[in-house]
Amino acid sequence: MRPVAIVSFAQTPFVRRTRLNDAELVMEVVTAALERARLPRHEIGFCCSGSSDFLTGAPFSFVGALDAVGAWPPIQESHVEMDGAWALYEAWVRLQHGDLDTALVYAFGRSSLGDLQDVLVQQLDPYYLAPLGADPIGLAALQARALLDGGEFTERDFAEVAAQNRARAQSNRHAQVRGSRPAGALLDEPYLAAPLRKHDCPPISDGAAAIVLAAGDRARALCERPAWIAGIDHRIEPHALGARDLTRSPSTERAAREANAHERPIDVAELHAPFSPQELILRRALALPGSTAINPSGGALAANPIMVAGLVRLGEAAARVIDGVAARALGHATSGPCLQQNLVCVLEARP
C-alpha cells in the first residue's frame, strides 16, 4: 500500500445550536485545514465528504456545502451518506491509485435542526424496528443492561467513563461539555432510560471537521510530522440486535486486526463511544493496555456531532502524532445502533 498520511486537521467549536449553515461551517474547517497544510485549494487531488440528508431535513443536502470548497474548475469529488470517517477511507483508497497525491475530507452535521431522537429512529429496519420507535438512547440502554448483566462492569464504571472524558475535555476548546462532577455525584442522578443516566449519554452537537491527506513525499512537504496511516479497516455486524452479542464488538476486533493495531503499543486512542458503556466495550475489543491514553479530546461524550464525530476521532488521534505527543495512535469511528459498524485507523509517526 502507498504510504498516506493525515497532514492537517481542523474542527469547528461544537455547540448545541449553530447560527451558521452547512456551507458556512464547512468553509471554516476547509479553510483552516488547507491553511495548516499550506496547501492551495486548487492543488487538492480528490475531495470526499460525509453528511446525512435526514439530519438536515432536506434531500441532496450535501450539494450546498460544495460552495465552500470552490469546485471550479471542476473537481474530482465524491460523497458518502455516512460519518466522515468513511469519506476518509474512500479518499485513502483513491490515493492508492498513485495518480493523485492529496485529498481533502470533510464532514458536517447540524443535529439541532430536527429532533435527533426521532431522526435516528429512521436509521432502523423500516419493517421491524423503526415502527416501534426504538430511539437511540433506549437501544443504548439495552446494550448497557446486557453489559451489567454480564457481571464485569457496574453503573459506577459507566459514571467514571463519563466523568473522566468530560474532565479531559476541559483542555479541549472545541468540546461542548467540558468538565464534570465526580462519578459518585453523578450516580445520585435519576435514570434517563435505565440503566443509563443523562451523563451516560452524549450531548447534541452541531459542527464540522476537515482533514487533509497526502501521500509519500507530498506528506513530508506539507507537514513536519505527518500522521501516517499504518492501517485502516472497517467492518459491519448484523443490524438485528437479537443476532448480536451487544456486550462485544467483533467488528471492532476484526477491523483492529486488519489494521495491524496490535503490532506495537498504542499511545493514544480516540474512541467514538457516544454512550459511556460503549467505551468499555471498545476498550475491551481493542485490548488496549492501561498505558494507552483514552480520548484526550473528551471523546463523543464531550461533543457528538452526528456524521462528524468519527472523523473528529481520527483527526484528534492524528493531531497527537502531528504534535509529537504520540508515536502511535488509534482513531475509531462507529455507525448504526449499538456500535453496529466500526472503523479503525492506526496512525504512526514513522511511515
Next chain:
Amino acid sequence: MNRAAVIGVGQTRHAQKRTDVSIPGLLREAALRALEDAELTFRDLDAVVIGKAPDMFEGVMMPELFLAEALGAVGKPMMRVHTAGSVGGSTGLVAAHLVQAGVHRRVLAVAFEKQSESEAMWALSPKLPFQPPLVAGAGGYFAPIIRAYLKRSGAPDEVGMMVAVKDRKNALKNPYAHLQLPDISLDTVRASPMLWDPIRYLETCPSSDGACAVVIGDEAGARRAPRKPAWIWGGAMRSEPTMFAGRNLVDPRAGRDCAKDLYSQAGITDPRREIDVAELYVPFSWFEPMWLENLGFAERDQGWRLTADGVTALDGDLPVNPSGGVLSSNPIGASGLLRFAEAALQVRGLAGEHQVDGARVAMGHAYGGGSQYYAMWIVGSELR
C-alpha cells in the same frame, strides 16, 4: 493501479411498484443474479458498496445498516455512496477503486431505489421555508435548460420525440425495462400532454422501483470467470458547483472534463469512431443530443443530427441506450449503475435481444444534481 473487470451483472425487473418484494428482496434479486452470472456466492465477496439517491425516497436513513444481513455483508466492509443522480455510477467507480487499489479482490456494487415506498415527487421537491414552492419535479429544473439548447442549436422539434420513441422501442427488447410501450410513435409522443414546456409526458423518464448489481473482480478473478469479463479501461468523476456566474448548464464543463479524463485513461482519441455503444443518462429526451455534444461525440450544436440521422438507433453506427435507458426505467439511485452495467453486458456479448453486434468498447455515463455531478466509465471486451 491494478486491473479490474466486471465479472457479474444482475438487475431486477424494474416497475412502478414492486409490491412483491421488500427493499432487501429487491436488492437480493439483483445481487443474486449478478453472483449467479459470476458463479460466486455472497461468501466470495470481500466488500459491498451500496449506492442510492436521497434516503427520503424510501424514508430510511442510512439503509446500508439494515441491509447488511441481506447482502451478506456481515463481517465485511460496507459503504454507502450518495452523489445525487450520478450515484449509480459513483457506486460502480468506488467499487472498482477498491479492486484497482489492491484493497480487495471481489467487490459487489449494488445500487437501488424503491421509491414507491415513499413519495418521490415530495422527496425531490420538498417545501422548504423562505421560498415559494414553484415547480413540481425535476423536469421543472431541466426544461429551461432544454429550451436554451433548442434556441442555441436550432434543432427541429422532432428530435426530442425521436429519442423518446427510439429508447422505448429498444426497451421492448429488454425484459427488465419498466416501460413496455409497443404502440409508441412520434404521433403518440406529440399528442401526450406537455408537462414542463418543452418536455412532454412521453419524453419523460418514469419513476421506478429497481436495483442493479455488479460484481467487480481483479485480473486473476476475471481470467477465471465463467463468462467473458468486461475490462474496465477507465473511470472518472467530476463535480462543479450548482450555480455560479457564467455557468453553462447546457454543456457543463464538469461533463466535458470528466469525459476527457476518461478518454485519456482509456486511450481513446476519437470517441465517435472508437466507442461502439454508449449508455448515457438521458432522463428527458433532449439530453441525448446535449450529452452527445458534451461528451465529444458531436460538435457543438450538432448533437441532434446524430439522432436525426439514425446514428444513435439500435442498428446505427453509434447506438445510444440500447437497453431503453433512463427513459424506460428510472430507479433513480440505480440508473447510473444500470448504464455502467449495460455497457458491460454489451462488451461481454450478454445483452440478449438488445445486443449490439460486435460491441467491443462501451461507455457508461451518469449525471446528477443540477447537471453538476458526473461519473463515467469505459469497458472493453479485451484487456487494453
Next chain:
Amino acid sequence: MSDAIKGFTAPVRLAYTVNAGRAASRFLRGLAERRILGQRCPVCKKVNMPPRGACPTCGVPTEEEVQLSEVGTVTTFCIINIQFDAQARELPYACASILLDGADTTLFHLIQEVPVAEIRMGMRVRAVWDDERRPSLDSIRHFRAAGEPDAPYDSYKEHL
C-alpha cells in the same frame, strides 16, 4: 389469515427548524425591506445571488453586499402544466431564470400577468412585491413584464 401482508403504512413525522445561515438570513431580511441583495466575491468580483456566504467557484467567504435592481432579464424559462401540491395555480404557468440587473447569477421565480405564449428569452421583467413584508423569497409574489425592449441575446447568453 389467508392474505399475505404485502405492505403497511408507517407514517413518520419529523419536524425541522431550518436555519438559513448568516448570509442567507441577511438576504431574507433584505427581502422583508423590499431590497434584493447579492454578495460580491473578493476574488472573481462576481455578484452571487441569492448570497450564500461563499463564492462557489473561488471557495472564499463573501462579505460585500450589493443591492440589486428589481428589474432583470429572462435568460430561459419553462411553462408548467402540472399542479404542485395544493398550490392551485392556474395552468399553464411559467417559471423563469431571471438575471437581475447587477447580478451575475440568476434567480428562479414565477412569471405572472403575461400570457404564457408571450414569454420569451430576453424579456425584461420586474418584481411584484407582496403586500405583506416577510423574510422570504415569496415576498416577491412574482415577476411581470417590465415594459422595456427585450435584452439582446448576447447580453445574457453566458448566463443560461
